Amino acid sequence: MPQSPINDLEFLINRYVDGQATIDEMDRLNELLRAATKARQIFAAHLNLDSALAEIAAGLSGEKAAVEDIIVLNRNAIFSNAAAYCATAAALLFAVSLGAWWWISHSRQHDHDAQLAPSAEPWTAPKEIVAAILIDEAGAVFSPGKGPQGTRFEAGDYDLLSGIVHLRFARGAELVLNGPAHWTVKDEMHAFVKHGKMRAIVPPSAKGFTISTPSAEYIDLGTEFGLDVDRNNGSSDLFVFDGQVNVTDKATNEVVEEVLEGASTRYVAGVAKTAPDFHSRNFTTPNQIGLIRWQEYARKMLPSPGLIAFFPFHRTLDDSELANQVEAKESAALRVSNGRIEGARWTSGRWPGKDSLLFDGDDEFVQIDVSGEAKEITIAAWIKIDRLDYEMNAILNSDYGDDGDVHFQMTRQGLLRGGVQGGETNDTLIGEPLALGNWLHVAMVISVPDRMRWVYANGKLVRQGNLQREVKMTPGSCRLGNWLPVVGHSKRNRAFRGRIDELAIWDRALLEFELLQLAQEGRTSLR
Amino acid sequence: MTANSSRHAFFLRSFTTNESAIRAYVRRLLPSRADTDDIMQGVALVLWAKFEQFREDGDFRSWAMGVARYEVLTWLRDRGRDRLVLAGDVAEMIADETAIDVAQLEQQRVALQSCLEKLTPKNRSLLLESYGSELMIQEVAASSGRSIAAFYQWLHRTRRLLLDCVQHEVAR
Numbered sequence: 001m002p003q004s005p006i007n008d009l010e011f012l013i014n015r016y017v018d019g020q021a022t023i024d025e026m027d028r029l030n031e032l033l034r035a036a037t038k039a040r041q042i043f044a045a046h047l048n049l050d051s052a053l054a055e056i057a058a059g060l061s062g063e064k065a066a067v068e069d070i071i072v073l074n075r076n077a078i079f080s081n082a083a084a085y086c087a088t089a090a091a092l093l094f095a096v097s098l099g100a101w102w103w104i105s106h107s108r109q110h111d112h113d114a115q116l117a118p119s120a121e122p123w124t125a126p127k128e129i130v131a132a133i134l135i136d137e138a139g140a141v142f143s144p145g146k147g148p149q150g151t152r153f154e155a156g157d158y159d160l161l162s163g164i165v166h167l168r169f170a171r172g173a174e175l176v177l178n179g180p181a182h183w184t185v186k187d188e189m190h191a192f193v194k195h196g197k198m199r200a201i202v203p204p205s206a207k208g209f210t211i212s213t214p215s216a217e218y219i220d221l222g223t224e225f226g227l228d229v230d231r232n233n234g235s236s237d238l239f240v241f242d243g244q245v246n247v248t249d250k251a252t253n254e255v256v257e258e259v260l261e262g263a264s265t266r267y268v269a270g271v272a273k274t275a276p277d278f279h280s281r282n283f284t285t286p287n288q289i290g291l292i293r294w295q296e297y298a299r300k301m302l303p304s305p306g307l308i309a310f311f312p313f314h315r316t317l318d319d320s321e322l323a324n325q326v327e328a329k330e331s332a333a334l335r336v337s338n339g340r341i342e343g344a345r346w347t348s349g350r351w352p353g354k355d356s357l358l359f360d361g362d363d364e365f366v367q368i369d370v371s372g373e374a375k376e377i378t379i380a381a382w383i384k385i386d387r388l389d390y391e392m393n394a395i396l397n398s399d400y401g402d403d404g405d406v407h408f409q410m411t412r413q414g415l416l417r418g419g420v421q422g423g424e425t426n427d428t429l430i431g432e433p434l435a436l437g438n439w440l441h442v443a444m445v446i447s448v449p450d451r452m453r454w455v456y457a458n459g460k461l462v463r464q465g466n467l468q469r470e471v472k473m474t475p476g477s478c479r480l481g482n483w484l485p486v487v488g489h490s491k492r493n494r495a496f497r498g499r500i501d502e503l504a505i506w507d508r509a510l511l512e513f514e515l516l517q518l519a520q521e522g523r524t525s526l527r
Numbered sequence: 528m529t530a531n532s533s534r535h536a537f538f539l540r541s542f543t544t545n546e547s548a549i550r551a552y553v554r555r556l557l558p559s560r561a562d563t564d565d566i567m568q569g570v571a572l573v574l575w576a577k578f579e580q581f582r583e584d585g586d587f588r589s590w591a592m593g594v595a596r597y598e599v600l601t602w603l604r605d606r607g608r609d610r611l612v613l614a615g616d617v618a619e620m621i622a623d624e625t626a627i628d629v630a631q632l633e634q635q636r637v638a639l640q641s642c643l644e645k646l647t648p649k650n651r652s653l654l655l656e657s658y659g660s661e662l663m664i665q666e667v668a669a670s671s672g673r674s675i676a677a678f679y680q681w682l683h684r685t686r687r688l689l690l691d692c693v694q695h696e697v698a699r
Binding site: 010011014016018019020021022023026029030033034037040041043044045046047048049050051052053054055056057058305449450451508509511512513 | 563632643687689690
């Protein structure tokens with residue numbers, strides 16, 4: 001990831017605070033803390049909390065804790081005379097008399113709403129002028145000190161060790177670089193590529209965007225091209241996919257060659273050589289990055305603790321089957337079947353090459369069986385809403401509405417809601433409605449032992465509530481994108497209108513940082 | 528009261544007033560609460576030993592934090608080599624940047640009290656048990672009916688909720 005993802009930071013801080021961090025995790029934590037002031041502030045907030053909780057747990061006010069230290073001082077014979085002991089006794093009296101100490105004085109019942117606040121404000125970069133910004137990435141790893149500040153690329157050297165990054169320069173030029181690659185951002189219209197492979201997409205607003213290499217200089221005239229700069233001898237191969245690129249002499253700035261669409265060139269130390277065969281393979285497009293990132297994410301997803309179902313929405317030979325890639329485990333509280341597709345049609349998903357199901361009729365759904373009984377559950381899906389036609393619009397709903405059934409759906413206003421039937425959730429936080437027409441990560445987490453239900457959109461808490469009663473959670477037969485209603489129910493039709501291209505279920509309550517991570521890994525792009 | 532005992536009373540007053548802030552400052556730089564306790568005892572000893580050098584009209588907290596800073600960074604350098612601790616340069620940055628004023632820290636702690644009251648009594652007691660020294664974390668986890676891993680996850684989630692709540696309360 002490109003520097004300091006907040007979710008990774010929180011995970012590492014918690015591991016550190018609990019004495020669980022490995023050497024590798026400590027290295028990552030130190031690196032994140034070294035890189036950003038904001039990370040250090042978050043770290044300090046966690047440690048302040050830890051310190052305060054420890055004092056409260058010890059039943060010590062600040063003064064009492066101090067007196068304990070003073071008693072230790074005495075034990076160490078710093079005070080050996082009677083006057084000192086008298087003074088220590090006075091200190092004890094002083095501490096006791098300071099009845100106004102903060103948490104003693106504030107231990108009265110507060111009568112305001114018992115509501116926990118929504119998440120901290122997002123981590124925003126300072127508004128400074130930057131030459132380029134990071135649009136997307138997949139597995140990007142930079143050399144220490146040779147990466148972007150958050151998503152900002154200022155003038156300077158960048159060394160991508162592995163992965164792929166997509167940058168957009170301030171004037172609109174876009175570069176997709178495959179690691180390993182080393183380049184220098186000069187300003188919003190100039191870059192130097194020491195070595196690496198990249199695709200450039202240059203709109204008219206950035207006409208004249210110039211990339212130099214050890215061997216040549218390329219001035220773009222509004223086009224799309226690939227450039228492959230050899231690490232060893234600095235030779236650079238140019239492949240023009242669209243429009244025209246001028247090659248200039250670095251010393252004289254004279255145009256030495258005009259390269260048109262479908263053509264290629266090779267320069268070594270300023271001298272033209274035999275052009276390589278034209279091809280466009282291995283020059284990643286912006287759209288491919290998300291898919292590459294998701295494929296890696298899907299691979300890593302399977303061992304996720306407590307994962308009982310992962311539907312990646314790969315169209316197979318059997319068009320009516322939605323495959324669950326997780327094999328049933330004896331130890332799991334729930335077992336999830338493959339899905340049977342009724343009516344919903346296969347279409348494209350978040351990226352080209354990714355499948356999804358389109359739900360566009362009242363009788364369209366995927367039937368999935370979730371058998372067993374769980375104390376905790378997390379349901380997460382990637383959805384794109386076309387319309388919200390009904391009072392309730394189902395994401396994943398147990399059939400009917402018996403006690404223990406699980407419902408995860410949206411209101412006509414686009415507010416996520418859900419819970420376990422019979423648990424009677426008392427909401428203490430309701431966030432913003434969902435946007436139509438965008439890919440969104442939505443998730444619901446229920447913990448019966450904690451008597452809590454949380455709902456998240458794009459990793460951010462949007463609804464929180466307390467379960468009023470203990471209830472056995474038994475989702476049973478469910479419909480994705482619809483609901484099999486109870487006869488005579490007033491809100492019978494709950495058909496979802498839009499696309500779904502991923503569904504995952506865990507038999508544990510995922511944490512907020514985990515959901516944020518899922519939302520980030522699966523996002524269509526950073527922008 | 529003799530001059531000596533008067534000076535001692537002044538030390539005690541200054542130390543007790545600022546101990547919480549100094550302790551939090553030390554905790555921010557050390558890997559565990561046990562290490563913090565050890566260092567705090569050493570800091571108290573050094574502060575008293577050097578108290579003669581402290582001017583009565585000086586800023587006790589800044590002076591004490593300076594002493595604590597030195598003690599902690601020395602500890603990190605000497606004993607931290609084979610341990611899972613903050614890197615020296617990182618610890619220095621945090622030490623320099625997070626010497627927040629007592630008013631802010633106290634504000635947060637008042638808010639924390641209010642936020643703790645919003646947890647269910649069962650969860651509050653579970654949380655504080657996990658911070659107490661009486662029980663091993665395994666015992667606390669077992670008493671909650673969770674595995675160790677699930678319990679740590681619960682702890683992480685509860686801390687996040689408390690931090691969000693504290694931030695919200697302080698901003699009110």
